[in-house]
Amino acid sequence: MTTILDRRTPAQPDAPRPLTLDSTGVWQGRYRTDVAARDFAFTVAEPEGLGGDDAGPNPLEYVLGGFQGCVAVVVETVAKERGITIDDLRLGVSGTIDLRGFLGVPGVSPSFESIDGWVRLRADIDAEQFEGLIAETERRCPLYNLFRDAGVTPEIRWSLNV
């Protein structure tokens, strides 16, 4: 599985390049599931307020954390392509749901209502390069596009060298 996200140019550059990511989970009771992905293991849990044992982040926190990692991967990738050196990159993401959906109230979506965040980049670039980096990141980030396709476009405040 070390070839995951292998970016070597394939024999047919225009052909689809499917990449499948696998994981399995075993429910442990008390709203806890232990997940395995490749050689990694992580625990998805709920806090005591729900009856859980608070043994780990909850499902939505993993999604929001994964989203931050996804944005950072694309920023770094595009920066490399453009000869930009990243001095520092920090992010924050908040997601809001209406709990009524999860609780089964008809007509209320259980999914995210909104996703907001910020990205603070330190790099020796001008405003035009920064705008280009933002646009390309939003265009190519898998999870940004997942949210946008679901009608929950993340509202991200980007700042440069502040």
Added chain:
Amino acid sequence: MTTILDRRTPAQPDAPRPLTLDSTGVWQGRYRTDVAARDFAFTVAEPEGLGGDDAGPNPLEYVLGGFQGCVAVVVETVAKERGITIDDLRLGVSGTIDLRGFLGVPGVSPSFESIDGWVRLRADIDAEQFEGLIAETERRCPLYNLFRDAGVTPEIRWSLNV
């Protein structure tokens, strides 16, 4: 933050019940971001094939693992509501992307192309109860609905006592 997902009945049962989940991330270089959510920390990384240090699951693996935890939370919640005892619950989820989207090929979505999985439940219920449990889980699971809203409805094979 221990009131996250607090299910106590509010003063106005019909009012919206917004729940916001926050997290922050610090990019560490080499496609790695360290995320903090409440008192938890986890590392989002990429394997060596991408130039990463393989220090943790990648962004999409966290989303797929979170999805498994999310399904399990809703199954357990609905089962409790219906007086069903879960003897065992195991899950597997695979997500496929076309890497060309991430690499910037125009017209190719970087988001998931498909999400497939299986859920194996052991419980002393009949087929009708099982069908009801599946339908209610899909109706109320936040991440199932996120994917469905994005046009990537998860194809889940459910099995009972096999």
